[in-house]
Amino acid sequence: MPFIPHTEADVAEMLATIGAGSIDALFDEIPAALRIKSLAGIPDALTEMQVGRLMQSRAQRDGRPINFIGAGAYEHHIPAAVWAIVTRGEFYSAYTPYQAEASQGTLQLLYEYQTMMASLTGMEVSNASLYDGASALAEACLMAVRAHRKSKSARILVPAAVNPIYLEVARAIAEGQNLNFEIIPYEPDLGSEHRGTTQPSSLDRFRGQDVTAVVVQQPNFFGLLEDVDAITDWAHTNNALAIAVVNPLSLAILKPPGEWGAKGVDIVVGDGQPLGVPMSSGGPYFGFMTARMEHVRQMPGRIIGRTLDLDGKPGFTLTLQAREQHIRRSKATSNICTNQGLLVTAATIHMSLLGAAGLESVAAASQAQTRKLVDALTKIKGVKLVFSGPRFHEAVLQLDRNVAEVIEALAKRNVIGGFDLTRRYPELGNALLVCATEMRTDEDIATYAAALAEVMS
């Protein structure tokens, strides 16, 4: 039996100390009628070698196709040093740092992380992570309702160009607390240079009404750059809070939300995955949240503070715990307990290795490769660019045939072609969201173009 170290002599001695006749006797408080004899549906144990062989074969079956999907998870280069350190047992196998004196490594790292995220987003405070970007948006909406005491409507305006899956998650999580999400359409006009972005005028039907918060995503789900200044100012002029959803990598080149509009936004959330976390089939990633200091007591999740010890030496500890479930119970700001600490560890090391200049290079190279990708694919007959405005590293293409079928045909050619927008944006027709990061070489792009040309012919 792996991982259980007891010898027969140990067991005998331990049972004698307990005064029990057998290990089975230790379960004698469980009603006999409930006891089970076997778990017939569980297979026999595998050795490490056998399970390794199994996992290798499953992994190889999936292979390493060339990926051109983004849609919230992005394939970036991660320096080898990042995960070599992250998987050190002292980070990997530690618990939430409740015993501060025995957890200074994790706590100091989290304090450094909070500092980096606050600076990257241009805000004053950061928490120590949430689960992912989508659930972070849900928490931001709930936080806005708590923070905006004068607003009674719990009405949140969400552009249709915000990641629609994030909205689905926000609805699922916030529904029990009666939040009202109102969807703001994006500019549909074919002739408009703003097509695909959220126009401040589209918010005007709520002017003069009680609005709790306005959400804006930069870049939006189509990869386009929103007029974030105007939307933030609209929110504040109409006595609403502004919530930004951002790709943290894009902030290396884009204006941080703390500087949007005249006053900057109130809450910033997003998924930290582009900062050193592999795509890994969907997780674990981490959600981040930063905010203005005035809202810190409404934030969900762990927050680390620097303080002094008995000898006056600086040290780090969990702080403002009176917000949290283990103290406040049913009055807590959120039920979150375990968060995504190890992924934050990765992001902190990643940001330290790249620095602001390195992140800027990666962001710019991703943007450049997407431009090349769009140029190459739109040369193919039956492929059109849908939105022409300025963008970061994603673009929407329209095909003259069924997107799902094209994606399947590309997969057979070892190309993962993009995210199918058909179901969530039927008005766009056969629309495909594509992405190229700095990981996609010119050859990869040529491979995609050749495969697509073949499929579309």
Add this chain to the structure above:
Amino acid sequence: MSEPLIFTQSRPGRSAVGQYPQAVAADVPEHLRRRKRAALPEVSELQAVRHFTRLSQLNFSIDTHFYPLGSCTMKYNPRACNAFAMLPEFLGRHPYGPSSAGQGFLECMYELQEMLKEVTGMKGVSLTPMAGAQGEFAGVAMIRAYHKARGDLQRTEIIVPDAAHGTNPATATMCGCTVVEIPSLANGDIDVEALQQAVGPKTAGIMLTNPSTLGVFERRIQEVARIVHEAGGLLYYDGANLNAILGKVRPGDMGFDVIHMNLHKTFSTPHGGGGPGSGAVGVGQRLLPFMPIPLVGKENGTFRWLDERDLPQSIGRLSAFMGNAGVLLRAYVYMRMLGRDGMHRVAEFAALNANYLMAKLRKAGFDAAYPDRRASHEFIITVKRQARDLGVNAMDFAKRLLDYGFHAPTTYFPLLVPECLLIEPTETETKQDLDAFVDALICILAEAEQDAAKVKGAPYTLPVRRLDDVRAAKQLDLTYRP
């Protein structure tokens, strides 16, 4: 022992920018550009590696220390689980890639769902919740959805025992429910008479941990299930303590309608200094239509995601993708290595270690909170007597243990036992390590009798001494400012 902040080690121009592709942002309108770079550190790769390696060395962890943190199941996290979850094909797979290009991954997830159904006695499993608290959310949201679907709109009360984890009442609130707390008896069981009084037409359900956070098995569980079901409510099982009963008794057989499992406890995925966890949920027949999406389905030997088109009554999505996939792979590898017989042995040896440690500590002069009960996989020592007679409280014992090279047990939880230490040794510790832990507590007790101030001043040998938490909360210093 301390490590300067990385920001103080930074010098302009020192980052290894040559490692990264050289490109300049284009097509960004002037008013949307960043004007001033973020204040990220500029350090060499060696500086970063050395800094974070040194930080890691300031931590206690399972890999370096016995970590008997009650309710947290800090057992060995097998390295093989990490290695096989981090195969490049799994890491490089985009979550929205077509199912046809992810059959290997999906097969692992499908089999994990099936195995978790088997060990819990439930009819369906969704792997998507990203931590225990999100699993709890999913569970209570499903209970709410069930009552709503039946038009039973007044059922908004969730019953929670006073010993419950804080996440239970916090979750009920997040789901728009009100919390009704019921007491525990002196012997650790639920006060069934109080439960009988508490249930009624407003009862949505009850949230229970069994064995409870008091470290004992709820012996009247069948009666509890009957009372709640007869009142029209459902039973929620908080899986925090599933390690105690794995292969011995199943929540589904006890009468629970919905359960969350902490895969980062029972199935040994790492805690990572505060996550990631995974809070997979299991449901009985009645809640099958409401499970959070996506799930993995199997049709004619092919695996695919099931979504709102397959489960139109689902409570919806809780994450942008499908939960903490890499954690799920680790749990899958762990379960395959344990196999059928290994599952039983987990609970057996967890219980053996806990009961042995409790017996040894009682012989050494410590008081068990429930001396007449079997320990489950954990138990409570109360130092109320020592606090009264010697002035040395549970926190003092905990901090002094750190000096002896042991992580502290959980302190001051559950809240209803005064001066408590909740101790969970887990099945992966040797008898020698348990004996050494007992010896340390005997030494600390002797110190407390001779020189209480010494114990109250602990720890002395860690990177910092006790920290001023009041200062931390009053003079907020949450980010570094040069």
